[in-house]
Amino acid sequence: MRAKLVAGNWKMYGSLAANLTLLTRIKDGASGRRCVLAVCVPFPYLAQARSALAGSSVAWGGQNVAEHAQGAFTGEVSGEMLAEFGCRYVLVGHSERRALYGESDRTVAAKFVQAQRAGLTPILCLGETLAERDGGITAAVVTRQLGAVIDATGVASLSRAVLAYEPVWAIGTGKTASPQQAQDVHALIRARVAESDAAVASELQILYGGSVKPGNARELFAMPDIDGGLIGGASLVAEDFLAICAAA
Ligand code: PGA
Numbered sequence: 629m630r631a632k633l634v635a636g637n638w639k640m641y642g643s644l645a646a647n648l649t650l651l652t653r654i655k656d657g658a659s660g661r662r663c664v665l666a667v668c669v670p671f672p673y674l675a676q677a678r679s680a681l682a683g684s685s686v687a688w689g690g691q692n693v694a695e696h697a698q699g700a701f702t703g704e705v706s707g708e709m710l711a712e713f714g715c716r717y718v719l720v721g722h723s724e725r726r727a728l729y730g731e732s733d734r735t736v737a738a739k740f741v742q743a744q745r746a747g748l749t750p751i752l753c754l755g756e757t758l759a760e761r762d763g764g765i766t767a768a769v770v771t772r773q774l775g776a777v778i779d780a781t782g783v784a785s786l787s788r789a790v791l792a793y794e795p796v797w798a799i800g801t802g803k804t805a806s807p808q809q810a811q812d813v814h815a816l817i818r819a820r821v822a823e824s825d826a827a828v829a830s831e832l833q834i835l836y837g838g839s840v841k842p843g844n845a846r847e848l849f850a851m852p853d854i855d856g857g858l859i860g861g862a863s864l865v866a867e868d869f870l871a872i873c874a875a876a
Contacts, residue, residue, distance in 0.1 A: 632876035633790060633833055633856040635666040635751060636863025637691060637719060647673055651680035653866035658686050663876040666717050671705055674713040689717030692725060695738035707746025718743045720750040723796045733776035740777050744788055751790045752777060758797035767816055774820060783824035791817060791834045792858040798838025800860060807847045810836045814853035842871035849876050
């Protein structure tokens, strides 16, 4: 049985004062729960996340990582640096990075490799835009995005990674994929991995992301190939995030 994981993506939100309240509530609310919880916070707050969450069951991580190990790359943050701050996870290839910062499939694959080299578990985000869904190419898009990583580093690397299917049209829009729509893509992703390695596919955690809320989480997480969620907006409200964890 695959364990459920609920990971928060804070995006570019937070302040030292607000984070302290949020992290304390999450930490207190998480104790004794079976699902694994994680928060992916902005870089400047990693030290705060570490001191607030150390010794708890809640993991933390970054939202991006450099595609190089080190060097003259002004403004970039390496996998080793994230590891030094105790990160377990890092988001790779979030659709906002792909769309707003021009990250190609190749760049995303290089980031995935660097994350694993530093001992982090990448949460690799995949997903189609509305135009791509309407054009009937959802399967082709997610297969291409996933294929770039498999080509770069091999299918076995997925045994040390998490995938997140996030339809771009559902992110921050209040429009969730229906449980069946999400399940269909999750099953397709798992089948694609199984073509190369059935054992890796059956152990692979595939999260759903895109307007997950306490009100829709239970139905989504009940689907056979949905192993938890990547939560944006609702991860900034402790009660909502914990309710989503309870649903998992
Ligand atoms: P959302 O964001 O839950 O606010 O839709 C999800 C994400 O971007 O990871």
